[in-house]
Amino acid sequence: MQKKVDIAKIKQLREETDVSYAICRQALIEANGDLQQARKILIQQGAKKIEKAKSNETSEGKIFAYVHHNGKFAGFVELLSQTDFVANSQEFLDLGKNLAQQAASIDFKTTEEFLNQEFIKDPKKKVQDLINDAILKLGENIRLSRAQRWVLGELQTKNE
Numbered sequence: 001m002q003k004k005v006d007i008a009k010i011k012q013l014r015e016e017t018d019v020s021y022a023i024c025r026q027a028l029i030e031a032n033g034d035l036q037q038a039r040k041i042l043i044q045q046g047a048k049k050i051e052k053a054k055s056n057e058t059s060e061g062k063i064f065a066y067v068h069h070n071g072k073f074a075g076f077v078e079l080l081s082q083t084d085f086v087a088n089s090q091e092f093l094d095l096g097k098n099l100a101q102q103a104a105s106i107d108f109k110t111t112e113e114f115l116n117q118e119f120i121k122d123p124k125k126k127v128q129d130l131i132n133d134a135i136l137k138l139g140e141n142i143r144l145s146r147a148q149r150w151v152l153g154e155l156q157t158k159n160e
Helices: 008-016 021-030 037-055 089-104 112-115 127-138
Strands: 061-069 073-081 122-126 140-153
Touching: 008 021, 008 037, 021 037, 061 089, 073 089, 089 127, 089 140, 112 127, 112 140, 122 127, 127 140
Parallel strands: none
Antiparallel strands: 061 073, 073 140
16 A cells, blocks of 8 residues: 655655656655655665665776866876776766865875865765765765875875
8 A cells, every 4th residue: 555645755855856756755654754764764765775785896997087176286087887888887887076076175095084075065075975975876885095185386296
């Protein structure tokens, strides 16, 4: 038997989470119409999917570069995916461009430190959150394998 769920709540949850209407509806059913509880359910489901995806090998991907308009800063990232299909998707390409811009914008010593930075375009999110969002949307593992920042005149060391 299907339960009725307020369509406005489904729309609100969809706008907040970017998860499909069907999944938002199901979360609201499980939460008896409670938006806060439905958000928690979606977070738990997402975390499980991300953990499952992270065990998959990433052998495809792309290298992205961003040079700041003044020519004095540059960021480079190597972003990996499971398939060439995902590596060529607009979502993946946008993610790579954003990560390269992030790498150029804020100094970091290690890739791990980079992943824990606040995202410059949305400080409520960490860089790793962007990657996790892409994993959920694209349905496969995505991994940042390398990131580096160049500053004009500074000697660079390899970031691991």
